[in-house]
Amino acid sequence: MSHPDALIWDDRYSNDMRWRNLRSPRNLVISYQHLIPRSGLVLDAACGSTPTGLHLARQGWQVIALDVSNAALRIAQSEVQKEALPISFALMDLMNPWLPSNRFNVILNFYFLSRPLLATYRKSMKHGGILFFETFVRDESFSHEADDNPHHYLEPHELKSHFKDWNIIHYEETQRASRSTERRNRSRRIARLVARKLK
Numbered sequence: 040m041s042h043p044d045a046l047i048w049d050d051r052y053s054n055d056m057r058w059r060n061l062r063s064p065r066n067l068v069i070s071y072q073h074l075i076p077r078s079g080l081v082l083d084a085a086c087g088s089t090p091t092g093l094h095l096a097r098q099g100w101q102v103i104a105l106d107v108s109n110a111a112l113r114i115a116q117s118e119v120q121k122e123a124l125p126i127s128f129a130l131m132d133l134m135n136p137w138l139p140s141n142r143f144n145v146i147l148n149f150y151f152l153s154r155p156l157l158a159t160y161r162k163s164m165k166h167g168g169i170l171f172f173e174t175f176v177r178d179e180s181f182s183h184e185a186d187d188n189p190h191h192y193l194e195p196h197e198l199k200s201h202f203k204d205w206n207i208i209h210y211e212e213t214q215r216a217s218r219s220t221e222r223r224n225r226s227r228r229i230a231r232l233v234a235r236k237l238k
């Protein structure tokens with residue numbers, strides 16, 4: 040039987056053009072790409088169609104892309120086949136994650152929140168490795184939809200506190216324009232972090 044998150048996301052990636060179309064790589068990674076070690080392994084967690092993973096793989100980085108949605112991975116795989124890029128995919132529920140220790144040089148986490156995964160990242164990142172993390176923060180002024188899950192939102196300042204013993208290269212909590220058509224002209228509160236695991 041399919042994971043409940045897979046049912047929701049497979050439907051979006053199969054039927055909604057906003058998700059079917061490949062997006063641009065995330066600006067946070069573009070801005071700090073010069074900090075990424077030239078060799079090593081990149082993890083794109085809850086990668087979706089992995090626009091940022093594809094961007095890094097095109098430039099020679101080896102990427103492992105994980106997601107619960109098979110439909111998302113299929114979109115990404117079709118790009119990889121066209122260009123023979125160095126990306127491996129696995130279908131995985133990251134709410135109950137297992138990842139190897141001391142394995143990744145870069146971890147990408149965009150618009151997905153699994154609190155157990157935060158502790159896993161701390162172990163799975165190699166010393167000197169860089170974490171890019173961006174997702175929504177709880178915002179009392181925003182009218183959440185009835186089906187919004189409060190567990191999908193960071194608390195204010197929470198993200199920074201999980202990595203306070205790492206070298207914080209960039210941290211901000213800011214407003215971002217909503218991409219959703221129903222919520223157009225509304226802004227959402229997000230947190231953005233770039234942090235290096237210390238030696």
Ligand SMILES: C[S@@+](CC[C@H](N)C(=O)[O-])C[C@H]1O[C@@H](n2cnc3c(N)ncnc32)[C@H](O)[C@@H]1O
Nearest residue numbers: 044048085086087106107108132133134149150
């Ligand atoms: C908002 S999208 C973000 C996709 C991608 N990180 C990006 O930057 O475009 C959220 C992603 O989380 C994935 N996801 C949702 N629940 C998941 C779970 N339990 N385990 C792994 N991935 C999950 C979805 O399939 C979807 O691809």
